[in-house]
Amino acid sequence: MERSLQEGKSILAITMDIEQFYHRVSPKFLLRKTFLDSIKLSLYRQESIFTRALLAAIDVWYKSTPDYVDRPEGGIPVGLSASKIIANVLLSNFDNELVDRLKPIYYGRYVDDIFLVFENLEGLTTARQVTKRIADVLAPELVLESNDTEAPSLKLRLPYAKDSELLFVGKKQKIFALSSSHGLDLIQHIREQIRIQSSExxxxxxxxxxxxxxxxxxxxxxxxxxxxxxxxxxxxxxxxxxxxxxxxxxxxxxxxxxxxxxxxxxxxxxxxxxxxxxxxxxxxxxxxxxxxxxxxxxxxxxxxxxxxxxxxxxxxxxxxxxxxxxxxxxxxxxxxxxxxxxxxxxxxxxxxxxxxxxxxxxxxxxxxxxxxxxxxxxxxxxxxxxxxxxxxxxxxxxxxxxxxxxxxxxxxLSQENDEKGPPIPRQLEIQRKIRLGGIRRFSTQSTNLKIPHWPALAFPTRPLRIDEIALVAPNVLSDPVQFKHAILVLRGAKVSARSHLGFVLGSEAGNEEPAIFIVPGHSKKLIGVAITSLETTEVQWAKAAKGKQDRSIERYRNLNGLVNQILRETKTPDYIVFPELSIPLRWGLRIARKLAANGVSLLAGVEYHRDRTTGRLRNDSLISLVTDWPGYASHVARLQPKFFPAHGEKVNLANLRLGKRGHFFKPSGLYVKPTLYVHRGFCFSILICSDLTNIAHRHQLRGKVDALFALEWNPDIKTFAPLIEATANDLHAYVAQVNNRTYGDSRLRVPAVEDYLRDVVQVKGGISDYYVLGEIDYLALRKEQCRPPRKRKFKPVPIGYKFSPLRKKAK
Incomplete structure (x- = not known):
């Protein structure tokens, strides 16, 4: 529309819909020869049997409704998934005829709602003239209903659906004549309102x-x-x-x-x-x-x-x-x-x-x-x-x-006993169709949960999402085949991607190399990062340690408001990073889902929570990384635990006198060493506060990361400031320090040649929560590390630095 107006054309934009569409569409046309011939389709025997059974079910339902008395020809139920498909199939020939004959600038239809734009070559000025023009072009299928109103109705007569009443009612039609800059003004206004509405x-x-x-x-x-x-x-x-x-x-x-x-x-x-x-x-x-x-x-x-x-x-x-x-x-x-x-x-x-x-x-x-x-x-x-x-x-x-x-x-979360459920069908074919064997293997081999009520997983109304599968059964992240199988049996969808997702072989605990976790996707030249400055109080910390998280309305509003501010940015970041122990886990998971729907990944320190198996206190970072690996936009999530409590943290937990409930979770297996994330070609790692002080962790990551994220609750900023600066130089990588707002000094450090360029972001203080956006130019960093130019942007790599082959391959 905008392009046509810019070219100086006068256009007509029309919206209309069919009156009581679902109530007046008879689905019997689906098996009629005239319809199947018109779309050049021949049904197999099983397809015909299935369609006939569907029509019989709809007919049984329709006969139980009051509409059957007034209109025995039939209708389709509102809310049934098949109804939208039936509606679209019914009008498919009409769509083709309209596009072929009217040659519109734009034509779109959602079920029975139509939006049509064409050039006003004849200079039409009234609604009757416009509807007559459309009827003349699409005759005899479209007939002008004679009445005295300004906007007459249009009746659609489909030869294969004579038992359906399809009427575009005149009073519901909206016709706009747009031209010149006035039309452009309206289009711009509509675009802005769509942006505002979609943000909701x-x-x-x-x-x-x-x-x-x-x-x-x-x-x-x-x-x-x-x-x-x-x-x-x-x-x-x-x-x-x-x-x-x-x-x-x-x-x-x-x-x-x-x-x-x-x-x-x-x-x-x-x-x-x-x-x-x-x-x-x-x-x-x-x-x-x-x-x-x-x-x-x-x-x-x-x-x-x-x-x-x-x-x-x-x-x-x-x-x-x-x-x-x-x-x-x-x-x-x-x-x-x-x-x-x-x-x-x-x-x-x-x-x-x-x-x-x-x-x-x-x-x-x-x-x-x-x-x-x-x-x-x-x-x-x-x-x-x-x-x-x-x-x-x-x-x-x-x-x-x-x-x-x-x-x-x-x-x-709550099931304490095994569920027996109803008797399992004896027929093996039925068991295979409803994936009972796969569900049983997932629940017994991949999780430590109780035996589920099998019909709830075989016929779920809200199946486990990709991120939930990985959180409930972290083992699947070490076996892509098992992960794909879990998605198939729990969601009924195949994953055709050949790319790897999860931990790679060689990430075992005995290996001195970091664990490698790959999440595929399309790489980006620059990585946008939102460094948040969020306050979590000592009182909130103590409550979380006692299992009584602060879930007040004030805290919830502040957190949601901060995230919403970031999402409203013209240039949305790729990652949002929160400090250590800053968000209740339940809220963090909900935020991760919303951010993933916007294509944004989350790195956040979540508040203390209990390990399901040991009952010990966990201090985790929630890592949610967006990906299209399943074949659609999704995200994978995992919890990375802190290796050891900080000295002050240990003392403060002891002062709470929690007894055995204050015992700190001890990671094992893949969790005992840093993880190298290769997310859409960007290589980074995450360390939680005092874990950064372990020189062995930094040594394992040297040459392997483009960036290191340090999530902190750290009052000792004077000690950590030189540590962050040294880490950026030693690892020759970007280092993002994200600290509790109470103490500040959140920053994004880079080993730049020029001193004033070394802190891409640095913030401290303030009486309310806020964020700052920064960018990581990791491709430029890699380029200099491989082939140093005459005029450097970054400092030379330190002595003994080895550029990881993985970063060369990462895309």
């Missing part, structure tokens, strides 16, 4: 701090000119409100997962008030059906039982008001309205039972009483009759992986 999905949860801002973000959108549009098809008020509510509710649900309920109760209560005023209304009763059950689930998960009971009471009051004052209370409409109430009751019950699976939730009689209040919406709804029945049902839902809490979370 890229960032970590950030709930507005005041009720006014929260309302303006989600609920108080107006249709006037001040509304910010992010598409040519200016969203109606309902769409804007739904988007705002969806984003806000998503953030609140993240808060619920990461925080103790007591720490953010005021925010929830304020949100409940906003929901009651702006969502739980006669209009909202219909427009926000999908969100009210989620709010109910949030209330129960957060132990707001009284508020959940009040929500049901208010919903019943609104339903009675609608019934009393509108046509739904009339005899002809009443059965459908009752069905609507039944759906509400079922949705609330589902949310309540799913919430009952949460680990920290206490199920009591009050909880059961709230669920029984749903009888006011549907007197026939089946609700657990006793507390014992409720707990049994909640556990069944958890084992089916249908709960609010994923089964995988229960398996590797």
């Amino acid at each position: 999905y890229r960032l970590l949860p950030a709930v507005p701090t005041t009720g006014v801002r929260r309302a303006s973000k989600a609920l108080l959108a107006t249709p006037n000119a001040t509304l910010q549009v992010d598409a040519l098809r200016k969203a109606d008020v309902v769409s804007v409100k739904r988007l705002g509510v969806s984003l806000l509710l998503r953030d609140l649900e993240a808060y619920s997962a990461d925080l103790h309920p007591e720490s953010w109760s005021e925010i929830r209560k304020e949100f409940y008030g906003l929901a009651k005023r702006h969502i739980l209304t006669p209009i909202g009763f219909f427009e926000f059906f999908g969100y009210l059950p989620r709010i109910f689930g949030l209330m129960l998960t957060s132990r707001d039982v009284r508020e959940a009971s009040q929500l049901i009471e208010d919903l019943i009051a609104v339903a009675n008001l609608v019934k009393r004052t509108t046509t739904v209370g009339e005899a002809a409409q009443l059965p459908k309205f009752r069905l609507c109430l039944v759906q509400y009751a079922q949705a609330f019950l589902q949310a309540g039972l799913q919430a009952a699976t949460e680990r920290t939730l206490k199920l009591d009689r009050q909880y059961l009483k709230v669920l029984h209040a749903l009888l006011g919406l549907d007197k026939d709804i089946k609700i657990p009759t006793s507390l014992r029945c409720l707990k049994t049902r909640a556990h069944q839902i958890l084992l089916a992986d249908w709960g609010r809490r994923p089964y995988k979370d229960y398996w590797y």
